[in-house]
Amino acid sequence: MRIEYHRTLIADRIRNQAFHDALARVIRPDETTVADIGAGTGLIGLMAAKLGAREVLLYEAAEVAGVADAVIRRNRARVCHLMPCHSMEMEDPPRVDVVVSETLGNYAFEENIIDTLADARRRHLKDGGLMIPARVRQYAVPVISDRIHRELTIWDEVGFGIDLADAREMSLNNVYVRSFTAGELLEDGAAAKVWDSVTLGSDRKGTRRGEASWKLGSAQTVYGFAYWWEADLIEGITLSTAPDAPRTHWEQLYFPLRTPMHLAAGETVLVTLRSRSSEETGTHLAWTAVHFDRDGASKARQAMDLDKGWIP
Structure with missing residues (x-):
């Protein structure tokens, strides 16, 4: 236990x-x-x-x-x-x-709260009854600090003439529980955007997909994406795992990029996040990032998948 x-x-x-x-x-x-x-x-x-x-x-x-x-x-x-x-x-x-x-996790839905509360509304709750939490919003924002990227790419620095690129690849197809400071995030975190919102009890889709994009006002290097959530328990009472929220046992998540994206002013980065959670198979996460030039043409695309980050 x-x-x-x-x-x-x-x-x-x-x-x-x-x-x-x-x-x-x-x-x-x-x-x-x-x-x-x-x-x-x-x-x-x-x-x-x-x-x-x-x-x-x-x-x-x-x-x-x-x-x-x-x-x-x-x-x-x-x-x-x-x-x-x-x-x-x-x-x-x-x-x-x-x-x-x-039953919320660092990734909000890793304990299958969507399915559980959809069933609860159908079978456990009286007509007109209340669900706590009522809603969850999921946020993402680019990470412009190389702190975690350097940690995850230490494979490149082992030396002795040994190439550990395969292990490095697995590291960058994982999701990490981390805490961020404002300065590590685009616009000190103020650029965070909602990529998904769920009304618990009513929404029955345990498979989630959403995207967010940022047009940069100045040149930046993006190393990955930070994630957090907000849960409205009832109207006026909200729990948040954001970096600037009161500290809880939850932390933020880090979704790495395989290769940092160097963006010039006026260029755009877009991230698409996908998740699937079930009692039988656990939580599957995948994320794709695209770098667009000032004219909207794609310059680079990276696709990461948690399934590639686990040793069978």
Whole structure:
């Protein structure tokens, strides 16, 4: 059991406070029923109980469900009921007023929250009920610092007359969890653009595709792309993994380029990102970057694929 992972969640005060505040806004004491999907150690479900929920159903299929059961008992949370299964496996589930799920990753959808909450809206949520989170937006921005690129291309510097180009290629077809400073990003990160937006519960497409482009005002070298997300829990309460947001246990992601793109002023770089997530096959990511000249003609194109970055 990865109890250390759950400790990092419990230690994330920004995350915890945001979910607590969202629940406090929607729970009517002694009336509201709640389903906590992917309950982990039970923290969010217990928050709902402490805020006065009439009944809380905690769905957890992993081994940590045993911890949640013990925590519920220790806190004498009689309104909490542990369901040791995945919510999508539950037959004829009780319908609730609020569905809450903190199953977000560094890549927002790596834990299949889209499929899970689409099913929850169909089968777990009452008509007129609320989904927390409600929406997720995914951002991208060019990285103009060579810091991570130098780290990933160390294969070129090993020496001894040995060519490790194949290993280098795999490194550059991977996605990396990293933290960025503003100065490492185009326009200090202000150039970040939304390439995908999902309304959780309503959107059922676990396969995502989107693009963003930037016309540069001055010459820059682009080494890759930084990624982060924003989640609207409810109206007015948002969690963000952006570099300038309050620090959480989540970080940004780095999507490398195989070869840095040197762009002159007035030229454009475009990135297309694609993802596919499922319980059976995990998360697949692919990204393509194109360098256009001032007249819109393509000068260079690079296609990267996470499947090429894993050793079979």
